[in-house]
Structures are given as structure tokens and as C-alpha cells.
Amino acid sequence: MLAGNIEYYQPSTVNEAVEQFFILKKENKLPMYYAGGTEILTLGRLNIIHPGAIIDIKAIKETLSHESYQEHFIFGASLPLTYIEEKNIFPLLTQTSMEIADHTARNKITIGGNVCGNIFYREAVLPFLLCDSTVVVAGKEGQKTHPIQDIFNKTFQFEEGQFLIQLLIEKKYLTLPFITIKKRQQWETGYPLITVACIKIENQLRFAFSGLCPFPFRSQKVETELNNTLLPKEERINHAIEQLPTPVLNDVEGSKEYRLFVLRNTLKEMIVEMEEKE
Amino acid sequence: MPNPSAKKISVSLNINGEMRQVEIRPIDTLLYVLRHHLSLTGAKPGCLNGDCGACSVMVNDNVYKSCIMLAIESVGSAITTVEGLKDSPIQNAFVKHFAFQCGYCTPGFIMNCQALLLKHPHPTYEVVKEWLSSNICRCTCYQEIEEAIFSVVEGRVGGTSE
DSSP states (O other): OOOSOOEEEOOSSHHHHHHHHHHHHHTTOOEEEESSOHHHHHHHHTTSOOOSEEEEOTTOGGGGOEEEETTEEEEETTOBHHHHHHHOSSHHHHHHHTTSSOHHHHHHOBHHHHHTOSSSOOTTHHHHHHTTOEEEEEETTEEEEEEHHHHEESEEOOOTTOEEEEEEEEGGGTTSOEEEEEEESSTTTSOEEEEEEEEEETTEEEEEEESSSSSOEEOHHHHHHHTOTTSOHHHHHHHHHHTOOSOOOOBTTBOHHHHHHHHHHHHHHHHHHHHHOO | OOOOOSSOEEEEEEETTEEEEEEEOTTOBHHHIIIIISOOOOSOOSSSSSSSOTTEEEETTEEEEGGGSBGGGGTTSEEEOGGGOOSOHHHHHHHHTTOOSSOSSHHHHHHHHHHHHHHOSSOOHHHHHHHHTTOOOTTOOHHHHHHHHHHHHTTOSOOSOO
16 A cells, blocks of 8 residues: 555546646645556555655546547547457457456556556557557647657656546557567466567558567667568568667566567567468 | 545445445555455455455456555445355355365455456356456465356356345
């Protein structure tokens, strides 16, 4: 349980939430936005984070959107992962999500909470990186939309007081061929080693990674090498690995060498399967 | 907005069909309030980290780990703890199939199974496996728990409440 005198607020509008943030900030109360809250409660219990006030955004209706809007589909930041899985509008997101934590925990973990979390896996962001999604963010200057490539660099680059309202995907991406593979060191429920997600669009493969580096990422350089069909698969993979961002993780879940070994085999498996898909 | 005071606030919680008035701090977890304010000790503290599932309860018929949920988040919802199940088929099935040994994890498993059967009265094996991966049993009664679930699905075990 969190320690200390922490205040709790549940605004019902985006503006109220942002205003409350800056009021609390002015009072030096270290406010934090809260959706599912699983990470805040677990990291708070371990004394790793120390919020003075939490602003629960789950009552804000825009954060609960799950609907079509013109050429896009909207995922509200407060939607629990299991809700998204049950509706299964975006199968790549469903499959990626189903590998996160466990079913009961995913009743509480929200899509916004996962992609904005401190814990570095943040696998739910991979489908959004692959599909050039749009991010709706609230802040002091109102609501703004950003292409995800402009605002996600290892983590979401939010300004103080900003929070994620929605993630939008162009509908053309919802049903593309895909594979998402999560490898664990042991069993089916162990901590993740690496997750790789891949889609095929206009005969090109796109890849996004989690658990390989201390941040999730999609890399143009890596994709260019993996799509160089003039070379044999093994060579393409070798060249792609040379383009990986650094550092490659080397921790208790797996050494750097082991992660790269697993990555190499996973990429080969994915390329073989995806290049056959129409 | 709720009372912004960091000190104790008075809230009404709908627990097992009864409205209970309780003084809580906004940061109290639901597990803490159930056990320490309401003497409902069926939900067990295990990892306190959202991993083991011993503290599972239902909120609006969805299963949650009460160690990673604030009590204040459950205001206005219907909370069901293992004490709220009386002679339910899944409880009887656990007894009939010896689906426990030490019993510490049992209330959490039962609440997860109850929520599973409410949502999927005829679950596939894959669905059962996925849901059960949320709870840990150190005595490794997993096989018996699966048998208990499928005995309810197949109508081999009855009870007086759903």
C-alpha cells in the first residue's frame, strides 16, 4: 500500500483533470495521473515513486472511447486491456495485450497506463508504433494530436501536466497480416525476455520490439535491412542486428548474447511466415 | 469530485449485497479495507504486488486483485468477496474435487472461477487456462481446480446460489 497522506481526485472532464494537476503542483503535492493504477500502487509500495496526490482519469468519458471515427478507430486511454481483447477490433493489439501480465491484472491495467508506464516493457505500444497511430494528449494548452513518431521516443515525451486521452489507428491497419511473438526465459507466465511485433503493408514488413533494449522501439534502419530481399534471410538479420539501438539489455532475465540469439531465431521465424502472407 | 482531504473519508461500499459505511484513507487498498475495516478476511494478502491472486474479489462481476485496487475506486460498484458466495456450485466443486491443500489461495481461485463462469458458462480449455494463470497455488492443485471448473460447466456439481 502507498505510504503517507496521498490525496485522491476523480475529475469528470479533461479540463478539470489538467486544472487539478496544476493546482496540486502549485501546492507542491507531486500530483500523478492515475488510470488502472497497478504500476503506481506496486511501485509506490516499493517506495520507488512518491506521489502526493493522484488524479484518477477513469471518469473522463473521452478516455473510455472505443469507437469508429471517420477513417480512424479510437482507443481511450482508460480502457482496460481485457475490454480491448474482448472486443477484438484490432487483432494485433489483442494478441499483444494478451501476453501482458495475467488476465485478472489486465482487468485493471489500462491501455494508457501500459503505454505510459515506467516499467520498460510497455508492450501495448508496439501495435501503435507499427501503425503510425495518432495520439491525443491533454495539457495546459488544451488537447493536441500528434503522430506517435513525433511524441514517442523510448517513452512518451509529455510536457508537465499532460496526459494521454486517446490513441487513434487508421482503419486500414486494423486487419493487416501480423505476427506478435513474446519469448520468455521460462514457462508461459514468466517475465518477458523479448517481444517482437510485425505487420505487412504494401509488401513491406514493419517490426517493433520490447524487452530487447530498456525501451520499446521501432527502427527505420532495422526495417530497411530486414526488407532487403536481395540478400539471404540470415544476412538481412545480421545487418539488422548491427542497426539496433543501444544498449541491448543484459540482466537477470537474459544476457545480451542470449537475447540476441533469441531475437535472431525469432526474426527468422517471423520473416519466413510473413513473406508468405498476402 | 470526492472529498479531497488526505485524511479519512467516509464512504459507502456495496459489499456482498449490503451497504457498509466505512472510514477510509484515499490510499487504502480494497484488500486492506476488506480485512481491517470490515473483518472480511476471505481475501488473502499474498504478494501484495498483483502477482499471486490470493486477494481476488469481484467488482461488478469482474475479478480484480484487491491489493492493486484502491477501495475508493470501488465506491458505487457491487463488490463480492468469497464470504458473499453461499453454497455456490464452484465452492461445492472445490470440495468435491479436493481442489485445495493448504487453502490459502482458495478464496482467490474461487472468486476467479466464479467470475470466469459468469462470463463464460461454457469455457474452452484455453480460456480456463488463461484465466487460471492469474492465480498461484504453491500446493499445485491446478489439475483439481480445472476439474472443479469443468464439473460445474458440465452440471455435475450443484449449489443453491449462482
